[in-house]
Amino acid sequence: xxxxxxxxxxxxxxxAGVAEExxxxxxxxxxxxVRLCSHEPADGKAIVDYMDRLLLAxxxxxxxxxxxxxxxxxxVFPELEQLVDFGEGVRHKDVWDHTKKVVLQAPSxxxxxxxxxxxxxxxxxxxxxxxxxxxSFLGHPEVGARMFERIARRLSLxxxxxxxxxxxxxxxxxxxxxxxxxxDSAVRRFIRDLGDSLEDLLDLSRADxxxxxxxxxxxxxxxxxxxxERVEIVRxxxxxxxxxxxxxxxxxxxxxxxxxxxxxxEVMRTLKRAVESGELDPRADYSHYLDFIxxxxxxxxxxxxxxxxxxxxxx
Numbered sequence: 001x002x003x004x005x006x007x008x009x010x011x012x013x014x015x016a017g018v019a020e021e022x023x024x025x026x027x028x029x030x031x032x033x034v035r036l037c038s039h040e041p042a043d044g045k046a047i048v049d050y051m052d053r054l055l056l057a058x059x060x061x062x063x064x065x066x067x068x069x070x071x072x073x074x075x076v077f078p079e080l081e082q083l084v085d086f087g088e089g090v091r092h093k094d095v096w097d098h099t100k101k102v103v104l105q106a107p108s109x110x111x112x113x114x115x116x117x118x119x120x121x122x123x124x125x126x127x128x129x130x131x132x133x134x135x136s137f138l139g140h141p142e143v144g145a146r147m148f149e150r151i152a153r154r155l156s157l158x159x160x161x162x163x164x165x166x167x168x169x170x171x172x173x174x175x176x177x178x179x180x181x182x183x184d185s186a187v188r189r190f191i192r193d194l195g196d197s198l199e200d201l202l203d204l205s206r207a208d209x210x211x212x213x214x215x216x217x218x219x220x221x222x223x224x225x226x227x228x229e230r231v232e233i234v235r236x237x238x239x240x241x242x243x244x245x246x247x248x249x250x251x252x253x254x255x256x257x258x259x260x261x262x263x264x265x266e267v268m269r270t271l272k273r274a275v276e277s278g279e280l281d282p283r284a285d286y287s288h289y290l291d292f293i294x295x296x297x298x299x300x301x302x303x304x305x306x307x308x309x310x311x312x313x314x315x
Contacts, residue, residue, distance in 0.1 A: 018042050021070040022050040029054045029063030044155035047076060055113040061100040064117075068096075079121045079147055086124060095120050098210050106207035111161060112200050115168040116207055118148050122169075145170035164197055168204060175205035176220065178227040187234045190227075202228050242282060243272040244289070251286040256299055267298050 019036045026034045036050070054063040067073040074081035083096040099120055106116040122144025123137045130136070145166045152162035171194060182190075194201050202224055209220040249260075249268060258264055271289055274280040280292060293299060 018072050018076060019046070019050075021067065021072045022047075022054070024070070025063035025066035025072070026050065026053050026057065028066045029057035029060050031058070044157070048155050048157060051114075052110060055103065055117065056108050056110065058108075059104070060113065061104045064100050064103065077151070079124075079151060080117070082124045083120065093210075095123055101210040102204075102207050105210070107203050109200070109203075111164045111168070111197070112204055112207070114161065115165045115172070115200070115204055118151070118165065119144065119169050119172045119204070119208070121147050141170050141172055164200070167194070167197055168201055171201055172204060172208065175201055175224055175227055176208070178223060178230075180226065180230075182230070184234050184237070187227075187230050188238070191231060191234065198231065243275045244268065244282070245284075245286065248286060248289055251290065252293065255290050256293070258299075263299070267293060270298055 019042050022042075023034045023036045026036075030053075034053075042050070054060055054067075057063065064073070067076075068081070068084055073084070080096075080099075083099055086095045087093055099117065102119065103113055103116040106112045120140065122140035122142070125147075126137045126140040126143050128136050128138070148169055149162065149166050151157075152166070174190065174193075191198060205224045206221055209217050209224075211217050211220070248271070249264060252258060252264065252267060253260070271280065271292070274292065275282045281288060
C-alpha cells in the first residue's frame with residue numbers, strides 16, 4: 001500500500017482487542033498502573049474514553065509512542081499512522097514527531113489536546129512538490145477538518161467536541177498569520193469566526209511552534225501574544241456603550257430649531273459626558289436626551305433658525 005494512502009478500519013470489529021494496548025499507553029502517559037476491565041471489543045465510545053485519559057495525562061507523547069509501536073495507531077487511527085515517518089528523506093519536518101510535541105505543549109484541555117493530535121492530518125493528501133523540490137500543503141487545514149469529521153462519526157464522538165475540534169483544525173494557521181497591519185475590522189472577523197473557541201485557538205497556536213531554534217519559538221509566541229493583546233483591545237472598544245444614539249443631532253436641530261454649529265457640538269459633548277457619568281441612559285430614545293437638554297437649559301444663550309437672515313447671518 002502506498003505510504004500516502006489511508007487504510008481505514010473496517011466497520012465490523014474495527015476496535016477489537018485494543019484495550020490491553022491502550023492500558024499500556026495510558027500507563028506510559030500517566031506513570032501509573034492502569035487496568036481496563038473489558039473482555040469485549042472496544043467500541044467508539046470506549047476508544048474516546050481511552051484517548052481522553054491518554055491525552056489529558058502529563059506525558060501524552062509517551063502514550064502515543066506506545067500506540068504507534070504496538071500497531072494500535074494504524075488499527076484505530078490510520079489517518080494518524082500515515083504521519084509516522086511522513087517527511088522522511090524529503091525537505092520538511094517529521095509530521096508525527098511535530099504532532100506529539102504539539103500535543104505535549106498544548107494546555108491539558110480536552111478540546112485543545114484533541115485538536116493538537118489531529119491538526120495536521122490534512123498534510124498527507126495535500127502534499128505537493130514544485131519543480132525546485134519545495135514542499136507545500138495548500139489547503140491542509142480545511143482538508144484536515146473534513147477528515148476529522150469522518151473520524152468523529154466513526155467514533156460516535158459527541159457533537160460539541162466534533163464541531164469545536166473541526167473548527168480549530170480549519171483555523172489553526174490563522175493566528176500565526178497575524179500582522180500588526182490587520183485592521184480592527186479584520187480582528188473583529190477573527191473574533192467572530194472563532195467565537196467561544198478563540199482562546200483555545202490561541203493556546204493551540206502557541207503549542208504549534210516546535211522549532212528547534214529558540215529565536216523562532218520566541219518570535220512565533222510573541223506574534224500570537226500580540227494578536228491576543230489586539231483582541232483584548234478591540235473587545236474593550238466594542239464593550240464601551242455607544243455614547244449617543246445615531247441621528248440625535250438631527251433630532252436636536254429639529255426639536256429646538258437649530259442649525260449646525262459650535263453650539264450644537266457643545267450640547268452633544270455635554271450629553272456625552274452625562275452618558276459617561278451615568279446621568280443619562282445610553283440605550284434611551286431621543287426624547288430622553290431632548291428632555292434633558294430642555295430641563296437643564298443647555299441651549300440658554302443660543303440662537304435658533306428663526307434668528308438668522310437668508311444669508312445665514314445672525315440678526
